[in-house]
Amino acid sequence: MNRILTERKKRSRKEKSKRLFIHITGIVQGVGFRPFIYSLATRYSLSGFVLNDTSGVKIEVEGKEKNMADFLKHVALDAPPLALIEKIDCRKLLPIGYHHFEIKKSKKEKEKFTLISPDISICPDCLRELFDKADRRYQYSFINCTNCGPRFSIIENIPYDRARTTMREFKLCPECQKEYDDPLNRRFHAQPDACEVCGPQVNLFNNKGSKIHSFDPIKTSAGLLKKGYIVAVKGLGGFHLACDAANKTSVETLRKRKYREDKPFALMALDVEKIKEFCRVNEYEQRLLLSPRRPILILRKKKDCRLPDEIAPHNKCLGMMLPYTPLHYLLLREAGMVLVMTSGNISDEPIAYKNKDAFKRLGGIADYFLVHNRKIQTRIDDSVTRIFNNQEMILRRSRGYVPQPMKVNLFFEEPVLAVGGELKNTFCLATRNYVFLSHHIGDLENLSALTSFEEGIDHFLRIFHASPRIVACDLHPDYLSTKFAREYCQNSSFKLELIPIQHHHAHIVSCLVDNHFEGKAIGVAFDGVGLGTDGRIWGGEFLVADLRGFARVAQLKYLPLPGGEMAIKEPWRMAVTYLNEVYGPDFLSLPLPFLETLKKDKIMLLLKIIKKGVNSPLTSSMGRLFDAVSALTGLRDRVNYEGQAAIELEMLVEEKEKGSYPFEISSQEKIILIDPKAIIASIVSDLINHERKEVIAARFHNTVARIILQTCKKIREKKGLNEVALSGGVFQNVYLLEKTCDLLTKAEFSVYTHHQVPPNDGGISLGQAVIAHSRSRKCA
16 A cells, blocks of 8 residues: 555656756857856756757756746846847656756757857956955956856857867866856856966066066056056957056157057046046946946047047047956056057057067057967957937947847848948848847958958858858949958859849948838938949938838939049048039139148149049049038048048037028939039138138038938928938938938938947948848849
């Protein structure tokens, strides 16, 4: 009888026990997800296991049905702060009698991918331990846990385990190993985990490569910064060049050595309160500054800002960020100053990220080098962003954001590789229902940038287990990215479909995808240059576009671009071109200070070039109109960095000015034509009458906003469209963007602007990928 009762009890327990298979996808590796699952399973008396594989996290749990229901509920509600759950799939299984819950070793499978976390700022717990004298990691420059630290920059392959990161060179000491193996510890399977005993170390060198013997290299570096020296600092994704931001001489020296005459430097301050001493910071900006992403945030300078103008010449804003690594915190606290922290490169080269390369390339800039021996797998620049209308508007999407994908309402059965443009290059990998926009590569104008571009593509294809079947590129045949795309398709062992995409269509689609809009819209694409379907240089375009195709319905009137690329570097050329268009040769007699600064033979040679059409392609670029006005007003006749003339014109604006200039919009047979001659004539009149430049700048901006409004109204009348997407580098101009959105909204348009994708050329690879998918043979 006793034996029968015992068997019944066993059978009863088995009947009550349930088993569940759970598969979770998203950013669930490297963010403390497995210890979270272990702790949760233990809390609800469940047995089974959890493991990482190449598609996400796999879990099997066995126990009472109610406990499993509670477990599932809290998986979604209480996931680690850095986790991003995309999908939870569950399947019931027969119980098999697990005795306990365990974390199993990662399982590697073929043909699958998992999402990877971006690099993350030091968390509050690690920051507290960093400055706790009683903690064994006190002042250790590489303190981290599952909630913070390097991720993307050190990953070589997936699944995300220490052996597949650059941390594999550092064997854990017994104490770190104990933490690593303890499922209830914050550092359980924290792949970059280390301490002073077993982990990476910091050393200080002079620019000749000789080691400076110091008990505390960071403290010594802080002392050197206080004395005015320039120090190259190896960070998370590469080197920064640092100096005392308040030391005018140091800032000027850095500019001279780096060959960066005017482009603003980024700054790093210890805390938000320090930033508030120099800049206005609202609640949205403060939240973004303190976020785990820690981007460079564009902030408005206070009128009494005490920092030297040489940090950001002719600019009302500063790019500020907070420390995001333990090393940064230690250096900033020891130095007690705001630091210039600009990219460790010369001019527009990619940032240095390998120690030997940094000594070679930066030895003529930095006096000293604060380096460490943790290798960086992928170089990655700081992200740059700002707040517009209480929402984030990313200008450079890189560290802290990449490789987190954008979720789209499309399914890419055949992976698409889009290679972007020539300037501010990014590439994009689209597979399944994800688009992975790459980190900032930069301008593809030299071999080192092209190498970085090619290495980045190889890395993305490897870690996301993707083999593209469609390749998208810009329409321009001479872009290095386009040439790469052609060669990639020719050298592939598979038959790949190459799809060239018009530059401005890609701009508009990137904005539409950024806003999850799939219909047809009026697209306003204003930028400097992009090859049009007629072989001319576009840049002041109004399109009717959707994710597949477009029609050009309005444009800025074509004018010559005398000297081609030289006209971009020398805005005075476009000013002369516009004056010649309005007045003919008589413009030479106009009493304009601008003309007095130019030699007459220089002007006559330019006019001859225009007349003969020698190296003077036609352009409809709005960016070049901004250049012309900037030169006319005496701001900038040549530029030292892309967009400088337009940026300085925006900075000049008198914001209280409400006036504007006349302009002509005419409906031609096939297109609406915008003629800016009246604008130029009015500006000339204002200049002759000694109107203030600030007022002229404001009136010009107000006029461009009115042009957009009136043209969109005409298109709405013809096409019945009420949605407007604003894209292109010109719309980084916040004053213009705000004026334009205000006018369009009041006219009852639905306005779409960029948020998570840059409005500049850093976003066009996303548009290319989506358009190519929509046009591919599979979708045709």
